[in-house]
Amino acid sequence: MHIPVMSAEVVGALNPMPGKTIVDCTLGYGGHALALLESGANVIGIDQDNEILKKVKERIPSNKNITFFHGNFADINNIIKTPVDGFLFDLGVSSFQIDEAGRGFSIRFDGPLDMRMDQGVGKPASFYINNLTEEELAKIFFEYGQERFSKRIARRICAERLKKTISTTFELKEIIEKAIPTWKKRESATRIFQALRIFINSELNNLSQALSDSISLLKSGGRICVISYHSLEDRIAKNFFRKLKLDGILDVLTKKPMTAGEGEIVKNPRAKSAKMRIAEKI
Numbered sequence: 001m002h003i004p005v006m007s008a009e010v011v012g013a014l015n016p017m018p019g020k021t022i023v024d025c026t027l028g029y030g031g032h033a034l035a036l037l038e039s040g041a042n043v044i045g046i047d048q049d050n051e052i053l054k055k056v057k058e059r060i061p062s063n064k065n066i067t068f069f070h071g072n073f074a075d076i077n078n079i080i081k082t083p084v085d086g087f088l089f090d091l092g093v094s095s096f097q098i099d100e101a102g103r104g105f106s107i108r109f110d111g112p113l114d115m116r117m118d119q120g121v122g123k124p125a126s127f128y129i130n131n132l133t134e135e136e137l138a139k140i141f142f143e144y145g146q147e148r149f150s151k152r153i154a155r156r157i158c159a160e161r162l163k164k165t166i167s168t169t170f171e172l173k174e175i176i177e178k179a180i181p182t183w184k185k186r187e188s189a190t191r192i193f194q195a196l197r198i199f200i201n202s203e204l205n206n207l208s209q210a211l212s213d214s215i216s217l218l219k220s221g222g223r224i225c226v227i228s229y230h231s232l233e234d235r236i237a238k239n240f241f242r243k244l245k246l247d248g249i250l251d252v253l254t255k256k257p258m259t260a261g262e263g264e265i266v267k268n269p270r271a272k273s274a275k276m277r278i279a280e281k282i
């Protein structure tokens, strides 16, 4: 079950009410969308994962004011036709995606090494693991995973794939674990998986593109709320808001990012790394 993170804070930030239209760019299982719909707002819900869209369509009652879109939020310029009152980005993957072995996102489950949020687009992680050069792999692991053993891990992958094609999550996890000192195994495997996921799904580029396009689609007084789960995406939101504040386009409502309270973190450990930033169009 995916529990929405900082849901009360999202409602506080976007101030949903009848007559307002809010774009939930990361609809997922619709936890945040339901909270926004409860307050009477119209919601445009976007997700690039068709599997999750099927689930959320079954979850949200048909009498609610929501329009569903299968697509990438980097494409909001083509999806949104008239100015709206708010944008929500609750970044990353949902528990549904992580807990589904067949999607290949987690080191905890054995499955095909895929990691695409939209399985109809691009190539699975196994393609890149078996085809990129040692230098390219090391760069991805270092830039997106901040992994200090990036080079050693990339070297090991390239040696192992000469013996046998790497096609499952457990095969990759074992190779990573063999490449590094004993006490760092789990953390490194987690970071390498995160790095691959960010790379394969172009997560950072998509966020930059969507934030930049959201401005012209936002009404004056409309708000953007970004919840991020690692420093690379938080930095993009922070720098974007800062630049547009200097340009006199946005007011930044969070000097420092908001974080989840202790009570929420106990109930939902995923909330621990969440950072929320909010800005308002002048």
Ligand SMILES: C[S@@+](CC[C@H](N)C(=O)[O-])C[C@H]1O[C@@H](n2cnc3c(N)ncnc32)[C@H](O)[C@@H]1O
Binding pocket: 002, 003, 004, 005, 025, 026, 027, 028, 029, 030, 031, 032, 033, 046, 047, 048, 049, 052, 071, 072, 073, 074, 090, 091, 092, 093, 094, 117, 206
């Ligand atoms: C953390 S979950 C969102 C959970 C949701 N807020 C809820 O309450 O259930 C992130 C969702 O965003 C989707 N997603 C991530 N990047 C996306 C992108 N660039 N375009 C569209 N959807 C994206 C993922 O497929 C995933 O379902």
